[in-house]
Amino acid sequence: MNIFSDIIGAADQPGFREDLHRLxxxxxxxxxxxxRSDLARRRxxxxxxxxxxxxxxxxxxxxLFDGAILELKASAALVVRVETEDWLRxxxxxxxxxxxxxxFAGNLHWRVRFEGDVLLIAVETERRVYLDRLEPMIQSGEIRPLRTAEVAVP
Incomplete structure (x- = not known):
């Protein structure tokens, strides 16, 4: 098993980009x-x-970050890629x-962000966990889930 204890650089840096392209x-x-949550881990x-x-x-x-180069040799490279995040809206x-x-989201320590009047909740476990906790507010009409491309209408 290889142990990586250093980040060599970033995949988008000019000095590395050409080598990675060739490889x-x-x-x-x-x-x-x-x-995204694994990026904070060091070991x-x-x-x-x-x-x-x-x-x-x-x-x-x-x-760690998206594009972090952990290994770069003439014959091979290892690059970190961050999975696309899923958000409930x-x-x-x-x-x-x-x-x-x-x-409510803060008390549950859910990671959130805002887009205007829309609250986005990062899905870091099964989607159903979030939806089950929010079900009473959804059923009562207090909140409405949005599809990704849907825009909130005031």
Missing amino acids: DHAHAVDHLRLS FRGLTDAGREIAIALPRSQQ FVARDAATALRLGY
Whole structure:
């Protein structure tokens, strides 16, 4: 098992981009796919797309990111890729309900962000967990789930 204790650089840096492009054409770039929440970890074991078991042991001064290069040799490379995040989207019927929804999400330590009047909740476990907790507010019409492309209408 290889242990990686340093981030060499970023895949989009000019000095590395050409080498990675060449290796990619030779099918010699392996990826370690991580969730956004895994980026904060400094010590763990993982499995690359090619099936290699690896260990990460980074110093406190370094943090993983999308495109972090962990290995770059003439014949192979290993690059971190962050999986696309899934977000649930909700709109509240009024300001008081929006405040209650935000308070509720905060108490459950859910990671959220805002797009205008829409509250987005990061899906970090099964979607059903979030929807079950919010079901009373959905059923009462206090909040309405939105599809990804749907725009909230005041």
